[in-house]
Amino acid sequence: MSEQIISMQGICKSYQMGGETLNVLKSVDFSVNKGEFTAILGPSGSGKSTLMNIIGCMDSFDSGTYLLNGIPIHEAKERDLVKIRNEQIGFIFQNYHLIPTYTVMQNIIMPLLMRGEDRKTAEKECQEVVEMLGLAERLQHKPSELSGGQRQRVAIARALCSKPSLLLADEPTGALDQNSGAEVLRLFTKLHEMGNTIVMITHDLNVAKWAERTVRIVDGEVFEDAG
Amino acid sequence: MRFSEILHLVRLNLTQNKFKVLLTSIGIIVGAATIVIVIAIGRGGKADVAEQFRNLNAGAIDISYEQAQSSGFSFGGGGEGMSFPGGGNMPDFSGGNFTPPSGGDFIPPSGGERPERGSGEISGRSGFFSGFGEMFGGMFGGDGETKNTQKITLTTDDMDDLATYVPGLSETTISYTTKQDIYGGNIEETESYTVAGTLSDYADLSNLSLLFGEYLTDADNENKSKVCVLGYSAAKAIFGSPEDAYDSLVYIDDRPYTVAGVLAEQGTVEAGISADEAIFIPYATGIKYLTGSDISPTITVIAADVNDIQTVIENVKAVLASSYPDAEFTISDAGSKMEAANKSNETLTLMLIAMASIVFVIGGIGIMNVLFVSVKERTKEIGILKAIGGSRKDILLEFLLEACCISMIGGVLGVLVSFLVSPVISTFSIRMEMSVTGAVLALCFSLVTGTVFGFYPAWKASKLVPVEALASE
Ligand SMILES: Nc1ncnc2c1ncn2[C@@H]1O[C@H](COP(=O)(O)OP(=O)(O)OP(=O)(O)O)[C@@H](O)[C@H]1O
Numbered sequence A: 001m002s003e004q005i006i007s008m009q010g011i012c013k014s015y016q017m018g019g020e021t022l023n024v025l026k027s028v029d030f031s032v033n034k035g036e037f038t039a040i041l042g043p044s045g046s047g048k049s050t051l052m053n054i055i056g057c058m059d060s061f062d063s064g065t066y067l068l069n070g071i072p073i074h075e076a077k078e079r080d081l082v083k084i085r086n087e088q089i090g091f092i093f094q095n096y097h098l099i100p101t102y103t104v105m106q107n108i109i110m111p112l113l114m115r116g117e118d119r120k121t122a123e124k125e126c127q128e129v130v131e132m133l134g135l136a137e138r139l140q141h142k143p144s145e146l147s148g149g150q151r152q153r154v155a156i157a158r159a160l161c162s163k164p165s166l167l168l169a170d171e172p173t174g175a176l177d178q179n180s181g182a183e184v185l186r187l188f189t190k191l192h193e194m195g196n197t198i199v200m201i202t203h204d205l206n207v208a209k210w211a212e213r214t215v216r217i218v219d220g221e222v223f224e225d226a227g
Numbered sequence B: 001m002r003f004s005e006i007l008h009l010v011r012l013n014l015t016q017n018k019f020k021v022l023l024t025s026i027g028i029i030v031g032a033a034t035i036v037i038v039i040a041i042g043r044g045g046k047a048d049v050a051e052q053f054r055n056l057n058a059g060a061i062d063i064s065y066e067q068a069q070s071s072g073f074s075f076g077g078g079g080e081g082m083s084f085p086g087g088g089n090m091p092d093f094s095g096g097n098f099t100p101p102s103g104g105d106f107i108p109p110s111g112g113e114r115p116e117r118g119s120g121e122i123s124g125r126s127g128f129f130s131g132f133g134e135m136f137g138g139m140f141g142g143d144g145e146t147k148n149t150q151k152i153t154l155t156t157d158d159m160d161d162l163a164t165y166v167p168g169l170s171e172t173t174i175s176y177t178t179k180q181d182i183y184g185g186n187i188e189e190t191e192s193y194t195v196a197g198t199l200s201d202y203a204d205l206s207n208l209s210l211l212f213g214e215y216l217t218d219a220d221n222e223n224k225s226k227v228c229v230l231g232y233s234a235a236k237a238i239f240g241s242p243e244d245a246y247d248s249l250v251y252i253d254d255r256p257y258t259v260a261g262v263l264a265e266q267g268t269v270e271a272g273i274s275a276d277e278a279i280f281i282p283y284a285t286g287i288k289y290l291t292g293s294d295i296s297p298t299i300t301v302i303a304a305d306v307n308d309i310q311t312v313i314e315n316v317k318a319v320l321a322s323s324y325p326d327a328e329f330t331i332s333d334a335g336s337k338m339e340a341a342n343k344s345n346e347t348l349t350l351m352l353i354a355m356a357s358i359v360f361v362i363g364g365i366g367i368m369n370v371l372f373v374s375v376k377e378r379t380k381e382i383g384i385l386k387a388i389g390g391s392r393k394d395i396l397l398e399f400l401l402e403a404c405c406i407s408m409i410g411g412v413l414g415v416l417v418s419f420l421v422s423p424v425i426s427t428f429s430i431r432m433e434m435s436v437t438g439a440v441l442a443l444c445f446s447l448v449t450g451t452v453f454g455f456y457p458a459w460k461a462s463k464l465v466p467v468e469a470l471a472s473e
């Protein structure tokens, strides 16, 4: 029996829209083992991003229990969540979410700086990841000077350099063309092989195929994919 | 996050938006420049007062008599609000009127002529200062019109009485001024000058020093000699230079006077006869040849101990009352005049500081606005920082430090601006004394403003919920 990184039970999340209640997640049970590469597949508006934000400790939920690496997130305070986001989770977004005024290097080392590391140590620590992602030549560029695929690689580098226990990717290929999308997915496979735990969200079955396990989310409920 | 790294981020953001930083800090620039200038003006004013009163003896008390005017019109000395020991025209507000500040030579109906040096000669600002004094004086100085109806001319006998009966006096003198037509030296047409009738000790009492010759002597007075001492400017105007003036003849009211001495340059003074422009003659000579009894002299007594001034004033009143039971004399002492001038100076400074504070508040609100906009613009960035583990403290600090830096930059630029602008202001004959204190104070104010007004937007930024911040476009 392998170690569970994510263990969610009965997670509910609703939004109040005017007088009506919109139940986005309806008692979701979801768990991920260490080293797994999981895809969450679902149509637009099914609650994928909502679930992802809860997994990533960026959003609150109404009820249910959530253990991340054994830490009870449902009981954690914002102060603890900041630390967890910084140390346990590497986020990769559809729109890269790089800070435009920073250089590539500055963007990549931000999570380490936030931990209190100094610039020199942080830069050294990222060296390996930077080389693996082929960004060594681009470190002093601004994100606006890079292509979409390169930007996403910068975002991945930022997520990796803090050596998180969980990589979360929300539609990582959504803004990329076929080739750069495939490149990112190949990278994910490689990271998976290196032992990283990855949860990836997509509405595209072809993308989901790259993962070793697929979970479907429909109308706020999660089903294990038979295949 | 390390403080140095936060500072690095602040630097990144500021250098990337130089123009925005400049625009943001304009309010602070203006505020800081205002503070520096206000303080410089305040100090300048103080220095001015100190300088203008330097010919006054701290223990000096001037006594003069003001006859009430049946017309209800009073001669208030225009914008100066100060009394002239020689003319004794302490503003009299009994009539409720005051003369417009432009009235240079105003001949009062009461007889004795006043020094021509009126407000016209005082710099615009000084006039403004004294305007304060006048306002306050007008409020509290009104006397009944029933008093001082008879005509009284103070005499040397009165002076001798005071010297004899008032204890604690070190010196006494008496003087008056009159306007007279002068010619001689280089001037062809007669010109009007202030002629002061004084005793031999006047020069000492008024801290006058001589460039050539010597001051009028007791013998000159006793013999009613036609000798005179010229003020520096008067000597230059009439004879071309003080050297040429010495031992020459000046015609006052068509009678020749030998120039026994020329005074060193005194500069502008706020109180007392403007010595530079005046011609001094023996007291008795003036009465004999120029004015007759038609004068209103000022007796000046010097209290030996400055702390005794109030007692001395009471005693002076008592002694005078025994000679003139129903008269009210105008008594003013140098100390309170200086105090009044300094007071109005401080009032002005306070007003200017209030103005500067308002500018700062406006500047601060400007900073706050821009920072709010900046927080809005950078909501996404804040969301990203939060998603990758930025703490509230880091974000608060980053935005707050940004505000502080912007305001510091504004403060420094403001101080620079003030140093550039001060020569321009000085050309309006406003005296400025720039000081390090002023600059430091301006910087402190800038920093405080930036911190106070930067805090709320920074706090707002730090409070953003990560998902919501990230979702914003
Ligand atoms: N802040 C919010 N307030 C109200 N409703 C919200 C909010 N965020 C999401 N929703 C709603 O929750 C539902 C699920 O949203 P979510 O973003 O999780 O969908 P998704 O599966 O990620 O869709 P997509 O594939 O288009 O990204 C949607 O109906 C959406 O309108």
Ligand SMILES: [Mg+2]
Binding pocket: A048, A049, A050
């Ligand atoms: Mg989504």
